[in-house]
Amino acid sequence: MDKEHACDTVEKIEIQLFLEGVFRLYGYDFRDYASASMRRRILQLMEIEKVSTVSELQSMVLHHEKWMERLLMAVSVNVTAMFRDPPFYTSFREKVLPLLASLPLIRIWHVGCSTGEEVYSMAILLKEAGLYDKAKIYATDINEVVLNKAKNGIYPLSLMKEYTDNYIMAKCGGVFSQYYTADDKNAVFNEGMRKKIIWAQHNLVTDSSFNEFDVILCRNVMIYFNKSLQNKVHELLYGSLKANGILGLGTAETLRFTVFENRYKELDRKMKLFQKVM
Amino acid sequence: MNYGIVVAGASLGGLHALRTLLQGLPKDFPLPVAIVQHRGKDSGEPLSTYLQSCSALEIVEAEDKDKIVSGRVYVAPADYHLLIEDGWFSLSTEPQVRYSRPSIDILFESAAYAYGKKAIGVLLTGANQDGAAGLKKIKERGGLTIAQDPVTAECGVMPGSAIAARAVDRVLPLERISGFLREKATRAIPQGEKI
Ligand SMILES: C[S@@+](CC[C@H](N)C(=O)[O-])C[C@H]1O[C@@H](n2cnc3c(N)ncnc32)[C@H](O)[C@@H]1O
Numbered sequence: 289m290d291k292e293h294a295c296d297t298v299e300k301i302e303i304q305l306f307l308e309g310v311f312r313l314y315g316y317d318f319r320d321y322a323s324a325s326m327r328r329r330i331l332q333l334m335e336i337e338k339v340s341t342v343s344e345l346q347s348m349v350l351h352h353e354k355w356m357e358r359l360l361m362a363v364s365v366n367v368t369a370m371f372r373d374p375p376f377y378t379s380f381r382e383k384v385l386p387l388l389a390s391l392p393l394i395r396i397w398h399v400g401c402s403t404g405e406e407v408y409s410m411a412i413l414l415k416e417a418g419l420y421d422k423a424k425i426y427a428t429d430i431n432e433v434v435l436n437k438a439k440n441g442i443y444p445l446s447l448m449k450e451y452t453d454n455y456i457m458a459k460c461g462g463v464f465s466q467y468y469t470a471d472d473k474n475a476v477f478n479e480g481m482r483k484k485i486i487w488a489q490h491n492l493v494t495d496s497s498f499n500e501f502d503v504i505l506c507r508n509v510m511i512y513f514n515k516s517l518q519n520k521v522h523e524l525l526y527g528s529l530k531a532n533g534i535l536g537l538g539t540a541e542t543l544r545f546t547v548f549e550n551r552y553k554e555l556d557r558k559m560k561l562f563q564k565v566m
Numbered sequence: 567m568n569y570g571i572v573v574a575g576a577s578l579g580g581l582h583a584l585r586t587l588l589q590g591l592p593k594d595f596p597l598p599v600a601i602v603q604h605r606g607k608d609s610g611e612p613l614s615t616y617l618q619s620c621s622a623l624e625i626v627e628a629e630d631k632d633k634i635v636s637g638r639v640y641v642a643p644a645d646y647h648l649l650i651e652d653g654w655f656s657l658s659t660e661p662q663v664r665y666s667r668p669s670i671d672i673l674f675e676s677a678a679y680a681y682g683k684k685a686i687g688v689l690l691t692g693a694n695q696d697g698a699a700g701l702k703k704i705k706e707r708g709g710l711t712i713a714q715d716p717v718t719a720e721c722g723v724m725p726g727s728a729i730a731a732r733a734v735d736r737v738l739p740l741e742r743i744s745g746f747l748r749e750k751a752t753r754a755i756p757q758g759e760k761i
Contacts, residue, residue: 293682324649324676329660365660419594496660510644511630511657518631540628540643 302342320517333362346367371454372403379559400509401427404438428490441477497528508538570684573677575670577604577692579720588621590744599639606756649676674700683708692724702733
């Protein structure tokens with residue numbers, strides 16, 4: 289075995305043991321996350337904390353709970369934006385909202401909602417279609433730190449320019465600034481926009497379904513999982529959708545490699561909107 | 567040498583450079599090719615459509631968990647990092663690296679890790695320093711690294727910084743890169759087996 293190869297092998301074993309230990313002690317199961325990006329994020333954390341081997345990091349995390357919090361922040365990629373992929377929201381309004389309009393109650397689940405931008409975007413979309421009052425929005429994430437930010441609905445004012453552009457590109461009809469009040473640093477989303485949203489910690493990998501939904505959005509969460517975990521999670525999502533329910537994925541995600549490919553029909557191929565058919 | 571993948575990165579001036587590179591790869595080019603081209607979030611027409619018109623190979627925007635298939639060209643979708651796993655791609659929305667998502671460094675580093683000395687990295691024209699660190703990783707792991715000759719590049723900064731970082735095995739003018747790749751990619755097949 290050449291030197292590089294030997295190092296790779298050791299590192300691979302270390303990462304496996306580390307994730308196994310984290311799972312056994314804390315119950316967070318990252319063992320089936322996609323390995324290239326998991327490795328990248330572990331190495332990044334090691335660099336920041338100036339430790340040279342995964343085993344050292346493992347020792348820190350297993351012996352001190354505060355390091356588990358650091359690890360969770362490092363491995364859960366929380367990047368998000370309001371109206372991320374504006375055409376997704378345009379398509380949702382045109383193709384999905386008409387299907388929901390006649391329901392007495394609309395239940396929506398945002399899986400992996402991160403700091404909440406996607407959830408407030410959906411609330412705005414529903415409000416502008418006159419459907420917000422009969423909606424109940426559940427928003428969950430594995431990471432409690434980002435959930436607390438989401439709950440507060442407070443975002444740096446510096447982001448509002450980009451979000452306003454996205455809002456306009458999504459062809460929404462109103463004025464974006466009507467949904468928040470701004471002070472000199474932050475934009476605070478109106479109480480009215482928040483009242484229908486229930487925030488909760490939920491781990492997609494280890495927790496079970498908790499309701500039946502008309503819509504599930506799980507965007508840019510499963511890209512961090514390997515194929516077998518994706519299949520497992522799709523089973524949970526499928527089982528949590530009502531008949532004819534809607535599933536929305538991120539624009540680079542696909543059902544193609546899952547056993548659920550034929551259990552949905554495509555509502556919008558490019559924007560990854562699917563409807564449960566059987 | 568038996569290579570397994572070509573990874574290429576381009577920034578400013580890259581659309582032209584990539585067209586030249588892809589034009590030179592024949593229909594039976596035996597390796598998969600993965601490309602990061604820096605661009606805006608919503609560049610309208612997909613990059614794959616634009617590049618397809620000049621290539622004999624099938625060009626697709628990579629989707630999450632796509633299998634890596636020889637003779638196919640995969641382009642990182644706008645606003646996602648593209649990573650190479652064991653035989654398939656995964657995507658990530660982690661923060662921009664050197665102001666870019668997709669990042670050339672992320673693609674190259676994951677290729678170095680997954681393919682080791684079977685990776686070929688190609689760094690083309692650009693005005694920033696993305697790609698140099700990733701190319702260095704490929705070189706360190708025994709892969710083959712190529713930079714476009716800065717003199718022939720619309721913007722020589724990007725290949726130039728890889729050369730300065732000693733990350734490059736071969737510096738070639740743009741027109742000669744695809745020929746070199748053809749030669750490297752087929753060399754593994756013994757003479758007698760060629761049809
Ligand atoms: C990139 S963000 C996606 C945010 C938003 N959906 C979007 O597309 O903009 C991914 C989120 O998935 C969450 N996540 C990762 N693993 C998870 C799991 N096992 N269960 C629930 N959420 C998870 C992360 O904490 C992170 O907030």
